[in-house]
Amino acid sequence: MDTTAPGRHSSRYTVRRPVVIAVSLAAVGWAVSGCGAGFNAQTNQQYQGAEGINNRDGSVYVLNALVVTDGQGNGTLVGTLIDQSSTADALVSVTATDSHGTAVKTTKLSNPIALDSQQAVKLQTDAAVRLSGKALVAGDILTATFTFQNASPVEIGIPVVVGGRGTIYTGIPVGST
Secondary structure (H helix, E strand, C coil): CCCCCCCCCHHHHHHHHHHHHHHHHHHHHHHHCCHHHHHHHHHCCCCCCCCEECCCCEEEEEEEEEEEEECCCCCEEEEEEEEEECCCEEEEEEECCCCCEEEECCCCCCCEECCCCCCCCEEHHCCCCCEEEECCCCCCCEEEEEEEECCCCCCEEEEECCCCCCCCCCCCCCCCC
16 A cells, blocks of 8 residues: 555655666667667778778788879879888889789889888879870779888779869879880
8 A cells, every 4th residue: 555645656656767767768879879889880990082092901001092194095103102010111113904904004113112111102292103005094993013122012903083184183293104
């Protein structure tokens, strides 16, 4: 039998109900806030907002790699290399094939491009790696192999984009190999 005065509720009831509501809201909030996704949440995934391709598989990272073409069969390799090892390395050569497996002519480096440990080297600065051939068509993907003095080679598919006046690649020198 309830000994509570008429019109009043049991104190047990008034304390328990808000606690149950608060715990329920916290559980629902946790589930819908994205915390329930764990370590595979989209916000934990790498995002590539640029046109170039990134490769972080080896000890030399190849970042934002792409080929800027003039639309006449000439192109320049653009991108950044970062040597992740504790010792210096060097880019010895770059070879490329088009989407059909046909070799694309690339410049032979007269001197390896020095890669100091933990330092970024932008390939477009000297436009040292030039490419030429009918395969240099905007929208195509070339398979490029970067060969280093010490690190394992890195092979990635890199896009070909149009350069020149009126594009974000205006400052990239493009010419024949």
